[in-house]
Amino acid sequence: MSAQDQIFIFDTTLRDGEQSPGASMTLEEKLQVAEILDDMGVDIIEAGFPIASNGDFEAVSEIAKRTKRSVIAGLARAIHADIDRAGEAVRHAERGRIHTFVSTSPIHLEHQMKKTEAQVLDIITDTVGRARNLIDDVEWSAMDATRTPIEYLCRCVEAAIRAGATTINLPDTVGYATPDEYKSMFEQIRARVPDADKAIFSVHCHNDLGLAVANSLAGVAGGARQIECTINGLGERAGNAALEEIVMAIRTRSDVLPYSCSVEPRYLTRASKLVSAVSGFPVQFNKAIVGKNAFAHESGIHQDGMLKNAETYEIMRPEDVGVKATSLVMGKHSGRHAFRQKLEELGYEIGDNAFEDAFRRFKDLADRKKHVYDEDIEALVENEIATQGEQIKVIALTVIAGTGSAGKAILTLDVDGRHETRECTGDGPIDATFNAIKTIVPHDARLSLYQVHAVTEGTDAQAEVSVRLESNGRMATGKGADTDTLVASARAYISALNRLIARQSKPDHQELKAV
Ligand SMILES: CC(=O)SCCNC(=O)CCNC(=O)[C@H](O)C(C)(C)COP(=O)(O)OP(=O)(O)OC[C@H]1O[C@@H](n2cnc3c(N)ncnc32)[C@H](O)[C@@H]1OP(=O)(O)O
Ligand SMILES: CC(C)C(=O)C(=O)O
Ligand SMILES: [Mg+2]
Secondary structure, three states, X not given: OOHHHEOEEEEOOOOOHHHOOOOOOOHHHHHHHHHHHHHHOOOEEEEEOOOOOHHHHHHHHHHHHHOOOOEEEEEEEOOHHHHHHHHHHHOOOOOEEEEEEEEOOHHHHHHHHOOOHHHHHHHHHHHHHHHHHHOOOEEEEEEOHHHOOHHHHHHHHHHHHHOOOOEEXXXXXXXXOOHHHHHHHHHHHHHHOOOHHHOEEEEEEEOOOOOHHHHHHHHHHOOOOEEEEEHHHOOOOOOEOEHHHHHHHHHHOOOOOOOEXXXXXXXXXXXXXHHHHHHOOOOOOOOOOOOOOOOEEOOHHHHHHHHXXXXXXXXXXXXXXXXXXXXXXXXXXOOHHHHHHHHHHOOXXXXXXXXXXXXXXXXXXXXXXXXXXXXXXXXHHHHHHHHOOOOEEEXXXXXEOOOOOOEEEEEEEEEOOEEEXXXXXEOOHHHHHHHHHHHHOOOOOEEEEXXXXXXXXXXXXXXXXXXXXXXXXEEEEEEEEEOOHHHHHHHHXXXXXXXXXXXXXXXXXXXXXXX
């Protein structure tokens, strides 16, 4: 690959990213972000806008002093005081850059700058020249370049290069461009501006129409070799192009994007988490590369494919971006292949009939529960194993409970293949349920333990109930799990009762212990 195919990654999380309303970071937080950006191999870190406040100045200066590898840039308007302040802030950097910008579009010139085209051309020559007197590395940006007539933009770029700008950034400030337009803008400027080859061209895209990454790559196809982007796509309004998406697009599609960049992708997940934590902006679950679901699969057909060969449904390896492993999330869309794999992971080997029963109960559970955790599956399988071959089974339970009346339970049990239903009251719904059991299966066992605990967190968590029954010096403990505590209680009671009955049919000399 030739040197011209190198893409320079310019991260502006600490400047444009911080401009997101509510994303302000403290000095300490900015230092942490700068450190990881430097470690991951970002070429240029835009550390802030030094004239904006003393805090911003201090952050840029500190980052400039501490950063080992990356170029440190400070932003400045086309105003002497801004440029001098930026120069002062990056003075201590191994490699510093002043990034100065001015509007070029008619709407900005008329309404914001209140300047003519000729005045702005003079300002460019003057301010880029001033920056260049302070430092060798000067970037000039044409704010709102994509809404600027191409002839005038050519003259502005020419003036900036002539005054000493080494990087020319043509931002899509308001996220208005389409990929073809953006590519064509770079092609035209590079073809028409004298000495265009003396500068590196740069893209800076906003995501107002969701095109920031596509536009950035289109700009590169048009000849740009620097990409300005942010971690998690943080930035003004809908944000900037996301660094992690750019880096992984270049790596993953090297067949059609023949460029190299020096960012080590293993840091991407860690950087994303850090920026999310310090900015307070959560990362959406389905965000490309760094979203919680970017390497997670729930549907059976995809899980089946993943188990056979990960490339069936994944175009990147999770470990390449710092994610430990693909996760096969168990849920209502999962199939038998994934369920069996999960059971193996959890250390269960069960026969085909028990497997089918457990799978059916898992599907029922997943229909009722948003997240099915490993603990849920463990509870379900333990229950399946424990109740295999049992004489009595819970078929249905309806409970009426509340203030002002006794609890009522309508219970159907399968006893040796016969379904029997009884309605009973009690001191609360659990007492009513246990009374119904006693009515269907009369017995003299005493309840000596009743315990409930939640298998996982959340209001839809499964309850795991333990029940211990004692009779004639023998005891048996049963467990039941369900999202409904009352159903879990009935199952636990029945499980204990089945065991007690089984034990009572064994010879007397066998000592019975709690299971
Ligand atoms: C596309 C971008 O992301 S641009 C960067 C945006 N980022 C920020 O604005 C964050 C930091 N900004 C700030 O802290 C403040 O806006 C400051 C310190 C820069 C300026 O504050 P103030 O002097 O109070 O001005 P205010 O912000 O109200 O208005 C901006 C002024 O800068 C002018 N201006 C805007 N861009 C430029 C530019 N590139 N070059 C020169 N002047 C500019 C505006 O025309 C306006 O000037 P006016 O006061 O003569 O009308
Ligand atoms: C300051 C410039 C580069 C900018 O952020 C933009 O135009 O979006
Ligand atoms: Mg911007």
